Amino acid sequence: MRVELVTVGDELLLGDTVNGNAAWIGQRLAEHGLEVTRSVVVGDELGAIIGAVTEALGRADAVITTGGLGPTYDDLTRDALAAAAGVELVRDPALERRLRERVAAAGRELQPMALRMADVPEGAGVLGNSAGSAAGLRVELAGGVVYALPGVPFEMRTMIDEVVLPELAGETRVARLTLRTAGLWESVVATGLAPVEAMDGIRLAYLPDPAEVKIRITASGPDAPRRLEEAERACRELLGDAVYGAGDQTLDRVIHRLLGERSATVATAESLTGGLIGAELTRMPGSSATYAGGMVAYATALKEELLGVPGQVLKEHGAVHPDVARAMAAGVRERVGATYGVAVTGVAGPEPQDGRPVGTIFVGVAGPEGEPKVIRPLLPVPGTGAEIRGVIRRMTVVHALEQLRRVILGLDAGPGGEAVP
Amino acid sequence: MRVELVTVGDELLLGDTVNGNAAWIGQRLAEHGLEVTRSVVVGDELGAIIGAVTEALGRADAVITTGGLGPTYDDLTRDALAAAAGVELVRDPALERRLRERVAAAGRELQPMALRMADVPEGAGVLGNSAGSAAGLRVELAGGVVYALPGVPFEMRTMIDEVVLPELAGETRVARLTLRTAGLWESVVATGLAPVEAMDGIRLAYLPDPAEVKIRITASGPDAPRRLEEAERACRELLGDAVYGAGDQTLDRVIHRLLGERSATVATAESLTGGLIGAELTRMPGSSATYAGGMVAYATALKEELLGVPGQVLKEHGAVHPDVARAMAAGVRERVGATYGVAVTGVAGPEPQDGRPVGTIFVGVAGPEGEPKVIRPLLPVPGTGAEIRGVIRRMTVVHALEQLRRVILGLDAGPGGEAVP
Known part of the structure; x- marks a missing residue:
């Protein structure tokens, strides 16, 4: 069973709207074992819609269109389907009655244009819209079937779940x-x-x-x-x-689970990431049970004042050094009173720092047992562009969380980094 | 000038990724007076890519593809373009050298598979990628031109701006x-x-x-x-x-400029944002001149221990209270030794906290003169979905920075919030 999508709307081609409908439908169908094999976006233009639907039917068993079913004159999906099927548009009395009732109930007057929403290609099935005005259509055409759905996401979603999936899903495993x-x-x-x-x-x-x-x-x-x-x-x-x-077990969720199982907590000490690790560890609702808090010691002096990194180490080696990561991890663990402390220091770029090249990172993890560990992640340095800083910061967050996970589980530094003695 | 897009990737058809690249390109081209007339998504399948590109060239003057240029065997855009042009893939020595250098610089070994990224259809132009490994391609075909760009957004964007737009746009005023x-x-x-x-x-x-x-x-x-x-x-x-x-004067850049002009610095004290404000204030290279550091006091007890919020206030009012924001701002300013302190406390959701509804936020700003100010931002609470937490945290970051800006400039709370006496 091959299914193709045709999304209609100038706003999508212009990029004013991101095509969330196509993503949602793709996901929903995949969950039911159906494969979307192609997805096309065309503008509000009669010929383009006719062409896209006809071509899609030449390849697929079913075509789902979204958009172009509203009342205005640039809503052309109804007209395109009638033209593709070689039939006329006819007014559906039940749809007309429903439109008139909805407008009367809102105390408004019916605009003549709105009656376009009661027109259907002759012989087409009508898909009721419990959530809005525009009905959906079901048209058998060229040996396949076309489901024309409104572009409004929650109206479209209801029709996918109530009509399209029950008809199309079934035997694919x-x-x-x-x-x-x-x-x-x-x-x-x-x-x-x-x-x-x-x-x-x-x-x-x-x-x-x-x-x-x-x-x-x-x-x-x-x-x-x-x-x-x-x-x-x-x-x-x-x-x-x-x-x-x-599945949806992201790294932060895994860490919260591991900590929770051990009635443990973690604190963060950040430099180049400026708070991103703490932000990641507070994404999840309920994260306060296992994340305590931390420090952003961005200025070098704060590494000593807030975290107790020995001034001598900073003076001798600068801020980007394994011993700094080690002392930051131990310091934040102790000062916040958490079971684990995780710390990062390094060079996010775009310029080198303290004689260290961009992408030099040290991760420190302090736990309840033994000395704090220091790991140097092996980062692919992504060129020299303006974006480098953001990518290195993001990679640093992942490596810090991964090393924290590995220390909690008693694992070595793994393939992403090398232990620094 | 008609331009069509072909986006390649199973993850898009499956809906694991929303097609943000297509939206971004549509917008960018529209800004330069160019019209995207159709946009197609196909999976990682050789025949589908060849078909989509060939059909698009039949209608359009230029075709932009994104995706399918990585190292793995499901990256098939190179192969598809060679097949469509009826030429062989040949290895580009300069690309190979660059790949080997990048891998060596990271201290890793080159996987033979990675060399696929050095293959180009015979006669094609190579678009350099300053931000990543995969090069782009420029292929003249069937009277039109195909630009094949990587799917990684910032790599793709750079090539659109540096290569595609200068070639296609040109004289539009x-x-x-x-x-x-x-x-x-x-x-x-x-x-x-x-x-x-x-x-x-x-x-x-x-x-x-x-x-x-x-x-x-x-x-x-x-x-x-x-x-x-x-x-x-x-x-x-x-x-x-x-x-x-x-233009590109984002809120964090504006704040760094204002602080720099005053030889001033700022420190952050965060609760519900977990470090996001610090992360925002360290995005910019050179931000250490005006951002010192801060605390993430996520656990309520840390607000007292790290920031000196009176225990009595926390006991009486809970953590979400104007006096807590005020004390956090003053506390972090003093303990970090910065000119300004900005602090947030509030309820990110999805559940209410301390009897306060989701979206209750207090921003505190302490400066060199007068009492710290507290502002309550007026947030539109975005429903009750799973996404609420992320949106509220993001809105809180913006309001905190905006109120910091307003205090530096001596402005009132403005249209986004109300001052709390």
């Missing part, structure tokens, strides 16, 4: 899971997972973010759930403890 | 400026600017973000620069001191 890794490069992950790519009925996709790679495993076929389980097991064996979670 | 406001609602801004919308040759677009509205003024015609100047003056008169900057 697909199972899907996303694994999350930190510290690995995309090409390393993909090379390592070649044996899984070769498994029957399995497809892998790699979704890279700074310092993270997500792997989406899709299994298809009648025993999709079993295949998915096997592929997941194989991926986890090949990638080892670089896999920190699955 | 357009002048453009963006004004930035904080604390105003979009509908208020749009209503207030009706007289400017009526000006000859002027188009306004409103780009709302949480707690901010940017107004893009586009002037066209032979005297576009003069018209733009008049429209800007009119906007500034109508909006008053809610306009904090223009």
Whole structure:
């Protein structure tokens, strides 16, 4: 079963609106084992809509359009479907009655233009809209079916759930899971997972973010759930403890869970990230149970005043040094009174600092046992552009959280960094 | 000049990613008088990419593709363009050298797969990527031109601005400026600017973000620069001191400039934002000259321990109270030794806290003169969904910075908030 989307609206081509409808429909259909194979955006132009729908029907079994069903003269989806089917638009008495009632109930007058919303291509089915004025349409055409839905998101969503999915979903069997890794490069992950790519009925996709790679495993076929389980097991064996979670278990959520299980808390000491690590650890509702707080010691002097980094170390080595990360982690742990302290110092760029090149980062993690650990993440330095600073800061956040996770679990520095003695 | 977009990636069809690239390109091209006439999304499938590019070239003068240029075997845009042009992929020595240097600089090993990024269709031009690994391509094909750009947004954006626009735009006479406001609602801004919308040759677009509205003024015609100047003056008169900057003068940059002019510094004390305000004030290179550092006092007890908020106030009123914001601002100013202290406390949600509803925020600003000021921002609470927390945190950051700006300049609380005595 191949499904294509045709989204109608000048505002999408102009970029005034992001195509959230297409993303939502893609996700919803995928959840039900249906594959969107192409998605097209055309403007409010009759010929373009007719062309896009006709071409889509040439490839797909079903086409879903959104937009162009409103009352104004640039709403042309109804006209396009009638033209594509070679039929006339006829006024639907029930739709007209409903429009008149809605307008009367609001104490307003019906604009003649609004009656356009009661026109349907001859022979088309009408999809009721419990949430708004514009009805949807169902048109059988060229051996396929077209569902024309309004562009207003919650009206469209209701029709997808109530009409389109019950009709289209059913027998396709697909199972899907996303694994999350930190510290690995995309090409390393993909090379390592070649044996899984070769498994029957399995497809892998790699979704890279700074310092993270997500792997989406899709299994298809009648025993999709079993295949998915096997592929997941194989991926986890090949990638080892670089896999920190699955599905919506983001790194911050994993850390809150690990801390919660140990009745432990964490505090943050930040320099180049300026507060981003604390911000990440407070995204989740309820994070106050396991995140206490921290310090942003951006000015070098504050590293001594707020966190107790020895002045001698700062004077000798500057702010970007393993011993500074170590002392920051221990200092914030003690001063905030948390079980763990995580700290970062480094050079975000775009200029070198204290003789250290851009991308030099040290992560310190202090815990209840032993000396604080210091790890130097291996960052791919993303060129020299203006964006470098943001990317390095984001990578630093991920590496700091990943190293915190590894210390909590008693793991070594892993593939993303090297321990500094 | 007709331009079509082809976006490549399973993640877009599956709805894991919203097609923000297409929206950004549409907007950027429209600003330069170019029209995107169709936008297609296809998956990581060779035949689909070849088909989409070939069809697009049949209708348009130029085609821009994004995505599918990475190192993995599901990155197929290079292969598709070679097939469409009927040529071979050849390895580009300069690209190969650059890849090897980047990997060596990061102290890693080159995966053979990564060398795919050095392959280009024979005869194609290479678009350098200052921000990442994947080069872009320029292929002349079927009487038109195809620009193949990476899917990573900031890499793609740089190539659009540096290569695609200079080639495609050219002679269109357009002048453009963006004004930035904080604390105003979009509908208020749009209503207030009706007289400017009526000006000859002027188009306004409103780009709302949480707690901010940017107004893009586009002037066209032979005297576009003069018209733009008049429209800007009119906007500034109508909006008053809610306009904090223009162009790339983001709120954090404006604050650093104001502080720098006064040889002053600022420190931050954060609760619900967990470090986001500090992170915002350290985005800019060189921000250490005017941003000192701060505290994240997420746990209520830390507000007393780290910032000296009287325990009595916390016991009586809870953590979300004007007197807490006031004491946090004064406390962080003193303990960090900065000229100004800015502080926030409030309820990010999704649940109420201390009997206060979601969206209750207090901003405190302490300066060198007089008592610290407390302002209560007037937030539109965005429903009850899972996203509420992120939006409220973001709005809080903007209001805190805006109130800091207003205190530095000696202005009142402005349209975005009310002063709390």
